[in-house]
Amino acid sequence: MDSSSAGQEDDRERRGISERASLDKRxxxxxxxxxLLYVQGKFPRLATKNDYYLALAHTVRDRLMQRWISTAAAYTTQCSRTxxxxxxxxxxxxxxxNNLINLGIYDVAAEVVGELGLDLEDLLYQEEEPGLGNGGLGRLAACFIDSLATLEVPALGYGIRYEYxxxxxxxxxxxQVEKTDKWLRFGNPWELARPEWAVEIKFGGHTEQYTDEHQxxxxxxxxxxxVNGVPYDTxxxxxxxxxxxxxxxxKAEAPESFDFGQFNRGDYAGAVTQKIVSENxxxxxxxxxxxxxxxxxRLQQQFFFVSCSLQDMLRILQIQRIPVEKFHEKFAVQLNDTHPSIGVAELMRLLxxxxxLAWDTAWDITCKSFGYTNHTLMPEALERWSLPLFQRVLPRHLEIIYEINARFLDQVRIRFFGDEARIARLxxxxxxxxxxxRMANLACVGSHAINGVADLHTELLKQDVLKDFYELCPEKFSNKTNGVTPRRWIVLxxxxxTSLITETLGDGWIRDLDLLRGLESHIDDAAFVQxxxxxxxxxKADLATHIERRLQISIDPDxxxxxxxxxxxxxxxxxxAAxxxxxxxxxxxxxxxxxxVPRTFIFGGKAAPGYHMAKLMIKLITAIGDVVNFDPDVRGRLKVAFLPNFSVTNGQRIYPAADLSEQISTAGKEASGTGNMKFQMNGALTIGTMDGANIEIMEEVGKENFFQFGLLTPEVYAWQARGYRPQECYERSPALRxxxxxxxxxxxxxxxxxVFKPLIDVLLRYDPYFLLADFDSYVACQDEVSAVYKDKHRWARMAILNSxxxxxxxxxxxxxxxxxxxxxxDKVPVRLLSQxxxxADFMQ
Incomplete structure (x- = not known):
């Protein structure tokens, strides 16, 4: 060891910095x-790419640990509101x-593995993506906890560790064919099991009344x-x-995984039945x-993770010696859509x-603790559970909901005397x-704040979906337009x-995206535009290569x-679009x-397993591609690619390569959308209806930099009211016919x-989403897109302004x-703990 290295190590020792926390290349x-040697147990000649990935993941996790422990210590010491x-x-x-980016060592890590003959990109793609979400809702939650940490706000994300x-x-x-997503098959290097914090979760049974010591x-x-709930922390x-x-x-586990009595009686399957049922x-x-x-x-899942989480919060109160009466002062609990809304009844049960606690005290705490984010305008997505099912699974909670309802409706009757129809709706x-x-109603009654996720969405909640609650408690309602994290969706x-923007503006934009406005002064700079x-x-060339490898479809990057x-x-x-x-x-x-204008149409997305019409839509897209891609008359002017298994990883390939972002939902149906934001950040232009956050995107970028088409929400409602006849649209438009x-x-x-008769029949007879009504407007708007794309300079100018x-x-x-x-x-800055x-903590 040379003297300079020894000096660095001595300095680290004086500052209490472990070698395992150091960010320097050596x-x-x-x-x-x-x-690689001591965790994976491999030497290089026998190691696989996955071994190398895991070795690097553990190396990065070691660097996270000092920050993670320091954060927990700061929050515990300060009893921070969370x-x-x-x-x-x-x-x-x-x-x-993402962790390499946030630690600031992405380039250093690339150098380290590169000097060992490895490629960082190869190792990144070894990681099994946690399939813990279905789409926008789960991706939004991920963006939010990224931002909470970046803004130094004390926070806990609570959910379910789905095995598949x-x-x-x-x-x-x-x-579409569904196959099991075995994301945990090689383990998960980012999580730590915390079995010492496991909690018990009850199901079924009955309730009993008794008199306590105070009569x-x-x-x-x-x-x-x-069932036991075991936390896994990341x-x-x-x-x-x-x-x-x-x-x-x-994670759900059985209290006893193995019944020796049944095993000894020869019932070998029965000996593990409880384990299987619990872990389901x-x-x-x-x-x-x-x-x-x-x-x-599904109801059991929702109650399981909500009860686990609320019990965990009570444990934290006890550790920090905070009285339970101050639960709402310690925790701000946000319900991400209706799935966790059983939390209102469960917190009441726990209190x-x-x-x-007395009922009124508990109710005051509960209402001050919860906020409710609604993510849908689709009535069928506002969850509800049949009474027999609810009674069977959660008998005590049904009693509590009856009591909440009785007290709530007493207030409604006084406020809206004689309005029985309103009482029934509320x-x-x-x-x-x-x-x-009705779980959305429970969330509204038991929360102090209710918000939508785009300006239009929130207004439609007030006017339609939650109109009665808005008229009852308008002060509860506000809008919080969604957003996405630029760390993953641009930097990574x-x-x-990222390099171009940083060279042009510096790197401050990564934490303050408003600074991207500085790009506007460069739209007439020929070198920058080039x-x-x-x-x-x-x-685009990278995505074209990926598509050719994956689908054997050759596409033109131009x-x-x-x-x-x-x-x-x-x-x-x-x-x-099809x-x-x-x-x-x-x-x-x-x-x-x-x-x-040559076009490559790229689709991706999953249909719910039981949703036949959505699966038929996938079949239509791929069937069109099978004809169009190989018809010699087309001569490459049209190509269609459906990339299967759309995911965050695939999104990271697709968003940066897109020219045109399709945001074409029926006006008044999409709550917000977040894909539209990822496309915009990466310089894609949007073709869209005035729906969700599209409206706000157009307001920000200007009408001249947005391709708008289709009915507006009031027009959709008007067509519905007077009786929409899609057959008339078909007969009126030769191109559509x-x-x-x-x-x-x-x-x-x-x-x-x-094959496609069910889809055509729905469109011609019902067309519930006004596809035929918007067809001519959409095609005309797409012709405008083609005209603009011919002018490469104009297109680039519009793309830069969008970003x-x-x-x-x-x-x-x-x-x-x-x-x-x-x-x-408020934010709570964290000071790194030294050794x-x-x-010293041992002495306290």
Missing amino acids: ALRRSFLDN VCYLSAEFLMGPHLG GIFHQTLSDGW RLRVRWVAARI PILGYHVNTANTLRLW LSKVLYPNDEQEAGKEL VDEQL SLIEEQGPRYV ANPRL RWQAVKRAN SLFDVQVKRIHEYKRQHL LHIVALYCRIKANPNIEM EVIDLIGSGYFARGDSS ARSGKFSSDRTIRQYCSEIWNV EDVE
Whole structure:
């Protein structure tokens, strides 16, 4: 060892910095090799790429530990007010790249592994992506906890550690096939199990009344079954700060995994039945709930993680010696949609039955603790549970909900005397026909704040979906337009653009996205515009290579990349884009020499396993591709690619390469959207309806930099009111009629006219999402897109302005609004603990 190295080590010792926490290149290399040898148990000649990935992951996790422990110590010492974000989904994406970015050692790590003959990009793609979300809801939760850590706000993310995530999607003859997502098959180097903090969760059984020592009537819940919830913690590091918050996911385990009595009696299967039944709770993300068993499991899942989380909060109160009466002062609990809304009844149970508080005191604490974010305008997405199911699973909670409802409706009757219809609409119990518990109503009644996630969405909540609650308590309502984290969706996903922006503006924009406005002064700088175009061209070439490897479809990087990636659903209208492709194809067939801007249509997204129409939409897209991609008349002017298994990883490839962002949902149906923001940040132009956050994107970028089409929300409502007849749209538009007839003839199904008949029948008879009404407007708008794309300089100018004006859509802005307007929580800077601090803690 040379004297300078010895001096550095002495200095680290004086400052109490462990070698395992050091960020310098030499220490990273040593740790990487140590972890390969002593954690993976491999020497290089026998190691696989996955071994190298895991060695690097453990090397990075070691660097997170000092920050994670220091953060926990700061929060515990200061008894900091804490945000608790309850979400059934956390679609985190791979951790390694994001942690390297946030630690500021991405380039250093690339050098370390590069000098050992490895490629960092190869190692990044070894990471199994945690499939813990279905789409926008889970991705939003991931962005929020990234921003909370970056803004140094004390926070805990609470959810479920699904053993099998959202299914792995493959295509067979164009049809979606669901396969098990075994994301944990090689382990998860980022998590730590905390079995010492396990909690008991009850299900079923009955309730009993008793009198306590003060002669007060109490209720105890005698459960039929008990499951243990075991927390698994993952550090969530902020960008270039010491704060590392915790994502705490719960795994279900049986109290006793093995029944020796049954085993000894020869019942070998029965000996492990309890273990199997218990672990089903955290087995899979969103079981198919078409059958009653699926509905029951889904309700059990939601209660499981919410009860685990609330009990964990009570444990934290006890550790920090905070009286339970101050629960709402310590915690700001946010319900991410209706999935965790059972938390209102569960917190009441814990406070009244377990902590023995008076009802009124408990109710005051509960209402001050909870905030509710609504994410949908679709009535069917506002969860409700049949009374028999709810009674069977959660008997005590049904009693509590009845009591909440009785007290609440007493207040409603006084406020709206004689308005029985309003009382019925506001009730927590749906009385018309079969009786149901309305979970959105429970969330509204038990929360002090209710918010939508885009300006239009919030207004529609007030005017329609939650109108009665708004008229009752308008002060509860506010808007918090969604946002996404620029750390993952620009810095990690688009390193070329990151370098260009940073060279131009400095790196402050990564923490303050409003600084991207500085790009506007460069739109007339020919050299800058040329570099911008080169970045986009290189990203498109990368995606083209990936698509060719994956799908064996050769595409032109100079074609217009027209992209729609999101969950497959009729209201998101992927089939409208499909009809447009057919319309262009019909133009070519009518005139094979027609001049046309070459386009590559890229789709991605998963259909719910039980949603046949969404699966048929995928089949239509792939079937069109099978014809268009290989018709010699087309001569490469049109290409269609459906990338299976859309995920965060695939999104990181796709968003930077897109030219055109398809945001074409029916006006008034999409709450916000977040993919639209990721595309915009990366310089894609949007073609969209005035729906969700599209409206705010257009307001930010200017109408001249946005391709708008379609009915407005009031027009959609007006058409619905007077009776929409889609057949009239079909008869009135020759282009639409040609497209529908060609699909209906079986042309894209090898002559089988029955394949797409269900989809055509729905469109012509009902068309609930006004696809045919918007068709002509959409095609005309797409013609405008083609005209603009021909002018490369104009397109680049519009793209730069889109990116420059995306600052509003950072999740940092969204979280600042939540913190100041709903949660009333402040940042808590974290000082890194030294070894001396740790040793001193032993003495306390």
